[in-house]
Amino acid sequence: MAEFTMELNDEQKEVRDWLHGFAADVIRPAAAEWDEREETPWPVIQEAAKVGIYSLDFYAQQYFDPTGLGIPMAMEELFWGDAGIALSIVGTGLAAVGVLANGTEEQIGTWIPQMYGDASDVKVAAFCSSEPDAGSDVASLRTRAVYDEAKDEWVLNGTKTWATNGGIANVHVVVAAVDTELGSKGHASFIVPPGTPGLAQGQKFKKHGIRASHTAEVILDNVRIPGSCLLGGKEKLDERLARARERAKSGGERVKNAAMATFEASRPAVGAMAVGTARAAYEVALDYAKTREQFGRPIIDNQGVAFQLADMRTQIDAARLLVWRASWMAINGKPFTAAEGSMSKLYASETAKTVTAQAVQILGGNGYTREYPVERMHRDAAIYTIFEGTSEIQRLVIARTLSGMPIR
Numbered sequence: 177m178a179e180f181t182m183e184l185n186d187e188q189k190e191v192r193d194w195l196h197g198f199a200a201d202v203i204r205p206a207a208a209e210w211d212e213r214e215e216t217p218w219p220v221i222q223e224a225a226k227v228g229i230y231s232l233d234f235y236a237q238q239y240f241d242p243t244g245l246g247i248p249m250a251m252e253e254l255f256w257g258d259a260g261i262a263l264s265i266v267g268t269g270l271a272a273v274g275v276l277a278n279g280t281e282e283q284i285g286t287w288i289p290q291m292y293g294d295a296s297d298v299k300v301a302a303f304c305s306s307e308p309d310a311g312s313d314v315a316s317l318r319t320r321a322v323y324d325e326a327k328d329e330w331v332l333n334g335t336k337t338w339a340t341n342g343g344i345a346n347v348h349v350v351v352a353a354v355d356t357e358l359g360s361k362g363h364a365s366f367i368v369p370p371g372t373p374g375l376a377q378g379q380k381f382k383k384h385g386i387r388a389s390h391t392a393e394v395i396l397d398n399v400r401i402p403g404s405c406l407l408g409g410k411e412k413l414d415e416r417l418a419r420a421r422e423r424a425k426s427g428g429e430r431v432k433n434a435a436m437a438t439f440e441a442s443r444p445a446v447g448a449m450a451v452g453t454a455r456a457a458y459e460v461a462l463d464y465a466k467t468r469e470q471f472g473r474p475i476i477d478n479q480g481v482a483f484q485l486a487d488m489r490t491q492i493d494a495a496r497l498l499v500w501r502a503s504w505m506a507i508n509g510k511p512f513t514a515a516e517g518s519m520s521k522l523y524a525s526e527t528a529k530t531v532t533a534q535a536v537q538i539l540g541g542n543g544y545t546r547e548y549p550v551e552r553m554h555r556d557a558a559i560y561t562i563f564e565g566t567s568e569i570q571r572l573v574i575a576r577t578l579s580g581m582p583i584r
């Protein structure tokens with residue numbers, strides 16, 4: 177276990193500064209344009225691929241940082257640049273993690289390279305779990321996967337929604353029910369390879385924020401995929417289903433809502449994204465407050481403004497510490513006995529909303545226009561309390577974990 181320290185080591189500082197340079201020189205200058213265009217910023221993803229930021233290797237390296245701080249540090253810097261563009265860069269990682277977590281070595285080796293493509297021909301991937309009637313309540317998803325034994329193929333039918341990169345992805349990872357009686361225990365994840373007939377993009381959403389990130393419905397109409405596209409393989413699935421049926425028969429363990437139970441480990445990473453957006457808005461507000469003069473003095477000379485900035489910075493630092501604690505616990509195999517992952521996501525995402533709103537206020541009329549980036553940051557920040565489990569779901573997870581009670 178790494179020795180406890182509050183300081184980044186030299187290697188981490190080097191990576192952080194390199195990422196910050198990319199965020200400042202490449203991402204931030206492109207942010208307003210891609211926000212207005214509401215399109216995937218392919219040229220920026222390509223730049224990220226060229227320098228090695230858009231690749232599995234880069235995330236693997238950060239993930240295996242023994243202090244646990246590699247991923248949160250990377251997320252904070254990229255999202256400091258711009259949340260929409262950064263999500264376009266890291267969104268593929270969601271699908272890649274789905275394969276890494278459940279796939280066989282062969283599946284990992286086959287599909288992850290196809291998710292990223294290469295610098296001359298970048299690709300993206302999508303993770304499709306949410307559905308119109310299954311958001312927070314992921315256990316109730318309706319997409320079905322039926323096995324056609326004669327052909328050794330799976331047939332997928334259903335409608336996914338809110339999929340980041342949905343429909344434009346080279347590879348889609350789809351969560352579907354193979355046994356509807358078992359709730360989330362009856363779910364499995366499937367790879368839908370590039371160009372598979374029956375998969376189509378539905379509505380592309382016009383969003384409030386993170387508009388450079390593509391979000392769309394994905395329609396699955398008799399999508400036939402080889403048996404080898406079931407992540408983890410059929411034998412493992414059959415064993416898992418048999419165990420779950422056994423438990424259900426004996427009236428044992430309650431089938432948990434997947435939204436409550438999964439993604440706990442990925443939540444600190446989302447918290448780090450929120451810290452990045454909050455810090456970006458705070459920095460703009462601090463600079464502005466020092467230079468904008470009213471009543472013959474900089475507005476920061478007023479406690480009413482200066483104290484807001486003091487609170488903003490305090491909350492950002494507190495959020496980062498919660499994110500770092502959870503990330504350190506996760507890499508060191510410490511169980512989240514007080515739902516520390518959810519705590520970090522909850523606090524950081526609420527902080528991003530509050531801090532970006534305060535930044536708009538400190539910039540006055542300018543803060544309300546697209547001439548200044550805090551307007552965009554404020555819109556972007558609203559996503560953090562919604563995706564990867566809303567703030568209410570985080571509170572449910574925390575309260576249930578602390579109390580052991582089935583709080584509703």
Ligand SMILES: Cc1cc2nc3c(=O)[nH]c(=O)nc-3n(C[C@H](O)[C@H](O)[C@H](O)COP(=O)(O)OP(=O)(O)OC[C@H]3O[C@@H](n4cnc5c(N)ncnc54)[C@H](O)[C@@H]3O)c2cc1C
Pocket residue numbers: 270303304305306308310311312313337338339340341383386391559562563564565566567568569572584
């Ligand atoms: C931009 C964007 C990108 C996304 N990307 C992806 C993606 O790549 N892949 C993917 O699978 N999904 C993705 N999502 C989906 C996201 O995870 C869901 O939107 C989220 O889980 C909430 O589900 P919902 O929108 O259906 O809201 P609902 O579940 O309908 O919730 C509505 C409101 O009710 C509250 N609520 C619900 N249940 C409870 C409860 N038990 N107690 C208290 N309050 C409750 C919620 O907190 C919320 O305030 C994305 C969403 C967005 C907006």
